[in-house]
Amino acid sequence: MTNCCLETNCTRCCIKTNMVLTTRDIQTIEKAGYEARIFVSERNGWLQLKNSKGRCVFHNGTICTIYDHRPKGCVLYPVVYDKDSGCAFLDSECPQILCFPLSKTKEQQINILVHHLEKERRERMQKKNLTKR
Ligand code: SF4
Ligand code: SF4
Structure with a gap:
């Protein structure tokens, strides 16, 4: 969310969100x-x-x-990640994507974030499976 979002009163990415969270986001x-x-x-x-x-x-x-405390995924949005291609891209659902140029830095940040989220999920699932035994 930036000035572009505020100026256009856009709230689209906060409607029915399914934004995933890292442990650090939660903390x-x-x-x-x-x-x-x-x-x-x-x-x-x-x-x-x-x-x-x-x-x-x-x-x-x-x-x-x-x-000021929003999750990293919200900070980076509309930069998102395509799992199949392993590439970052701008989500066409955002009506103001021209306000958010896709830089190398953002590509790297979303890559790191996605890998971190996947690692935490794997660990969470492993822990769950262990406690089931
Ligand atoms: S935390 Fe993220 S999804 Fe929720 S209101 Fe803030 S920017 Fe929108
Ligand atoms: S969808 Fe795009 S323009 Fe709308 S609030 Fe989210 S980032 Fe801003």
């Missing part, structure tokens, strides 16, 4: 004063932002209420 938001149970849901090993009234629990209808 950062917790430090900002929110309990994980109010904003984290787990689906198939992924930790995701919860929605309320059809939008991210942190969106008040106008702005992101944790803007």
